[in-house]
Amino acid sequence: MIVYTEKQIEELDKFYKHPRNLVDLFEDTAAKWGDRNAIGTKNLTTKQYEWITYKHLAERINNARGGLHQLGVNKGDAVGVIIGNSVEWYVFENASQGLGAMFVPMYENELMKIWQYIIKDSGLKYLFVKDEKLFEKIKHFKDEIESLKDIFIIYGEGPNSLQALEEAGKKNPVKSHKPHWAEPAELIYTSGTTGEPKGVLLSHGNLSACSQAGYHIYPALNENSISLAILPWAHSYGLSAELHNFMQFGGAIALMESVDTLAEDFLKVRPTYLIAVPKVFNRIYDGIQAKMHADGGLKKMLFDMTCREAVKCRGKENKSLKFKILDKIVFSKIRERFGGKLTGVLTASAVMNPEIAMFFADLGIPTYDAYGLTETSPAITMNSPLLGNRYGSVGKCVENMHVKIDKSVTDDDSDDGEIIVYGAHVMMGYHNKPDETAKIMMKDNWKGFPGIRTGDQGRLTDDGFLYITGRFKDEYKLSNGKYIHPESIETDIKLLHNITNAFVWGEGKAYNIAVIVPDFATMKKDDRIAKWAQGSPREVVKDKNIQYFLSEEIKRHLKKSYGGYEIPQKFIFTSEDFTLENGLVTQTMKLKRKEALKAYSTEIEKLY
Numbered sequence: 001m002i003v004y005t006e007k008q009i010e011e012l013d014k015f016y017k018h019p020r021n022l023v024d025l026f027e028d029t030a031a032k033w034g035d036r037n038a039i040g041t042k043n044l045t046t047k048q049y050e051w052i053t054y055k056h057l058a059e060r061i062n063n064a065r066g067g068l069h070q071l072g073v074n075k076g077d078a079v080g081v082i083i084g085n086s087v088e089w090y091v092f093e094n095a096s097q098g099l100g101a102m103f104v105p106m107y108e109n110e111l112m113k114i115w116q117y118i119i120k121d122s123g124l125k126y127l128f129v130k131d132e133k134l135f136e137k138i139k140h141f142k143d144e145i146e147s148l149k150d151i152f153i154i155y156g157e158g159p160n161s162l163q164a165l166e167e168a169g170k171k172n173p174v175k176s177h178k179p180h181w182a183e184p185a186e187l188i189y190t191s192g193t194t195g196e197p198k199g200v201l202l203s204h205g206n207l208s209a210c211s212q213a214g215y216h217i218y219p220a221l222n223e224n225s226i227s228l229a230i231l232p233w234a235h236s237y238g239l240s241a242e243l244h245n246f247m248q249f250g251g252a253i254a255l256m257e258s259v260d261t262l263a264e265d266f267l268k269v270r271p272t273y274l275i276a277v278p279k280v281f282n283r284i285y286d287g288i289q290a291k292m293h294a295d296g297g298l299k300k301m302l303f304d305m306t307c308r309e310a311v312k313c314r315g316k317e318n319k320s321l322k323f324k325i326l327d328k329i330v331f332s333k334i335r336e337r338f339g340g341k342l343t344g345v346l347t348a349s350a351v352m353n354p355e356i357a358m359f360f361a362d363l364g365i366p367t368y369d370a371y372g373l374t375e376t377s378p379a380i381t382m383n384s385p386l387l388g389n390r391y392g393s394v395g396k397c398v399e400n401m402h403v404k405i406d407k408s409v410t411d412d413d414s415d416d417g418e419i420i421v422y423g424a425h426v427m428m429g430y431h432n433k434p435d436e437t438a439k440i441m442m443k444d445n446w447k448g449f450p451g452i453r454t455g456d457q458g459r460l461t462d463d464g465f466l467y468i469t470g471r472f473k474d475e476y477k478l479s480n481g482k483y484i485h486p487e488s489i490e491t492d493i494k495l496l497h498n499i500t501n502a503f504v505w506g507e508g509k510a511y512n513i514a515v516i517v518p519d520f521a522t523m524k525k526d527d528r529i530a531k532w533a534q535g536s537p538r539e540v541v542k543d544k545n546i547q548y549f550l551s552e553e554i555k556r557h558l559k560k561s562y563g564g565y566e567i568p569q570k571f572i573f574t575s576e577d578f579t580l581e582n583g584l585v586t587q588t589m590k591l592k593r594k595e596a597l598k599a600y601s602t603e604i605e606k607l608y
Contacts, residue, residue, distance in 0.1 A: 001201060001429035001437065002450055004182050011448040012181075012205075015400050015424055017212070020181040021204035023098050025211070025248050027176065030058040033223055033250030039087050040254035040269070042261075049254055049268055052087055060087070064095035064162070065176060066169025071126060071150070075100030075177065078122045078147075078187065081154075082106045082115065082138075083130040085233050085255050088154050088162060090243065092128055097185055097204070098176035101125075104187045105234035107587050108134070109580055114197060116141060118189050121199055121432055123147040128162065131155045181205030187431055188236055190374050191586025199431030200374045202236070209424040210377040211244040213398035217384040220343055221273060223250035228271040230256045230280065235588055236378040237348055241370075242275040263337065270339030278352040279589070281345065281367065285356045286497055288334060290525040306330040310362035331363050338365065346370055346382070349588065351468065353495045354391040369394050371466060375440070375452055376401075377425035381466045393465040400424035402446045405460050406453075409472065416459035416469045422446035457485065474593060476507035482565045484512060489566060490591070493554055497522050498529075501578050503596045504568055505604065513607045514568035515600050517577045518550060537575035547573055570607040572600060 004012070019025040034055035043050050052060075073079060079096040080103070083089055093103045104122045106115055108130060119127060119141060126149055129135050135153050142148050154162045179185065185204040189197040215221055227246055231238035246253050254269040256262060292303045306326040313319045319327075335342065345360070348370040357367050368385075371394035372378030380403065383395035397403055401423035410417045420442060426449060429437040442451035457470035470485030477483055486504040493502040493514065500519045506512035520540060523533035532545045540546055551571050558567045578584035584596050597604070 001431075001434075002427075002441075008448060009182060012424075015447070015449075016181045016205045016209060019208055019248070021097070021179040021183070021208055022185055022244060023094065023176050023178055023204075025208050025244060026061070026094055027058070029247055029250050030054040034058070036223060036250050037252040038247070039090065040252065041087060042255065042257045042265070042268075044257070047264075047268075051252070054250065057087065057090070060091050060166065061094045061098065062173060062176075063166040063169040064091050065098045066171075066173045067165035067167075068095055068099055068101070068126070068169070069174040070168050070172055071165075073099050073101050073126065076184075077101045077125045078104050079126050079128075080104035080106060080119065080122065080124045081128045082108060082110075082134060083128070083154055084108050085229050085238075088128075089233055090247075093186075097179065099174075100177045100179055100183065102184045102187050102201075104189075105239075106189075107232065107234050110587070112137070114189075116145070117196060118199070119148060120145050121189075121197075122187050125149050126152065128152045128154050179204045181208070184428060186239075188234070188239075188374055191588055191590060198433060198436060200236075201428040201431050202377050203428050206377040206425050206427065207240060207244060209400060210240045210379050211248055213400065213425070214241060214245055214346075214379055214382065215248060216399060217382060217386040218273075218344070218346075219385060221245070221249060221251065225249070225251040225272045226269060226341070227251065227253045227273055227275060228256055228265055228269045229253050229275075230259075230262065231275060231277070232587070236374045237372065237588075238275060240377055240379060241346055241348070245275075266337065266339045268339075270341045272341050272343055274342060274345045276345055276347055277349045277589075278347050278356075278367075278369075279350075281347070281360060282353065282356060285359060286519070286522050289497070290522065293525050302326065302330050307359070307362070314358070314362070327364075334363060335365065344368065344385075348372060348378075348394075350491055351392060351394060357391050371395065371468060372425075373421075373454060375427045375454075376421055376423070377427070379425060380421050380423075388465075390465050393461075393467050395466065396464045397423075397466075400447075400449070402449075402451075403460060403466060405458065410457070416457055416467075418472060419454045419456045419458045419466070419468075420451055421454055422451035423449045426450045426452055478506055478512070478565060479508055479510050480565065482563075484566060486512075486593075487591075489514075489558065489562065489568070492558060492561060496553060496557055498526060498550060498553065501591075503578070503591060503593070503600070505593075505597060506568075509608055511569040512566065513570045513572065513604060514554070515572045515574060515596065515604075516550060516554070517574055518546070520575075541573040541575045547571065572603045572607070574600075 037051040038054045038057045040049040040051045079101050081092050096103045152160045181204050185207055186202045187199045189199050233239045233243045256265050292300045309323040313323045342365050345367045347367050351369050352367050360367050368383040370382040372380045379398050381395040381397050383389040387396045404420045405417040406420050407417035440452045455473045458468045470488045474487050489504045490502040498519050501517035503515040520537050529549050532543045533540050
């Protein structure tokens, strides 16, 4: 773990601007915007959103902080929750940090052994779980984990409830501690694509600086901004880009009920900005295209005409009269499906398909690709209105962050190499894992800030735009000695509208193969294959016509960017997607390669 010397702290003080901690970040906003809406939750009976103001949220945080103090939570202790995005999630985060404690968020949909590992590894003192049902599942942890003093139920009654805790705190208020920027704030466990999870220790300076850096390059964000939360705050992306970001300027965050109600929630919330992943907009784009195709006739003709005119007007400040008329007739109706006020989207986890990105820009909803890691709080680079928006890239470095490319790990003639990152957002280290920390921390620094090896492969343009080209951790060799970066190939395969997921493998073999999960709904609307795609998913993946069509489509698509040795030569088609439930992806939907290889090993061996 990084421990700063007095000299280092003095040197870095000038970079960390107020607010330097997450407690001040919220309290400053609550004092300024107390009467404004902070977090909105959907009432499942009335289906309407109910809001808590910043003033009321501050009161609940104060009460919870007093209650935690009564329990004996002190500076340096660990307090954790198992609950999804909610008012209570944020109440516990800020209340814990206001005592100098470290907050440990966990996902509701998680394996028991992962919860157990995190609670034990973090030295968690008090755990707060969603409800009685969850409590019954894990109550035995208290007898098995030495550090764990007690487990409380958030939505419950009795002495071990959040209500009782807040009532006790109201009677015994305690002033908030204002942590130094170098103090630990959050312990976020990575999903663990290989091996056990790693606890990423992030300081108050890391997290407050990260949210400020993003805010400074999006001038449209202000106290009137509204977001619809679709990503978990237990992950650093949703945490910094949305929660802490909006909390710093008095914005409002409505909580999505579920993925199934997203269309309804858009209309009720009418968000102005969205924090998302490309997959969300890929699905929306495919849905729009499928609907236009199904409607046909005049509607499709007008839609196609509008899209063509939009392409002609790209890059022009003054749009044509024809586009303005068509926009009002066609595109305005699509914008209304998002609530009619959405002006931009930040996306991360993968690069947005440029074709889809430009469609949404034509629509008046520009998307901005970003790049980061949990280990960097997470923001490293972003496209933005101020820094520029170059499709296919992940943008430029945000303030107080620096990237360099280490070409020593690639061929001499290569333009790319391993991405090395320095700056204010770089973690304090992996909790209880000094060897793992030492493996990725750089021995030098930049302006006094630490640096890490990302394990990602990329290239940097002369004007500072970063492009991701692969991941070294997943790299393997074919039997001919050629190196393969499967993640890049998989990402490009998934750009095809008829594909939902892909897994590429060929380590030590003569050629690559791919396990493909088709998009069954999209194929049913594709005139080229629709007649073969109308059965059940299990039937469709066995159809030789479908298999041939998808195989050839993938090969043709990849030929544009890859050498012949990189393109999969044989395919396995499966009706079951890669999910949390079958253990093939992490909480952030990253593929668990070892698990995928294990799951399809029999079928894969048959292909060779």
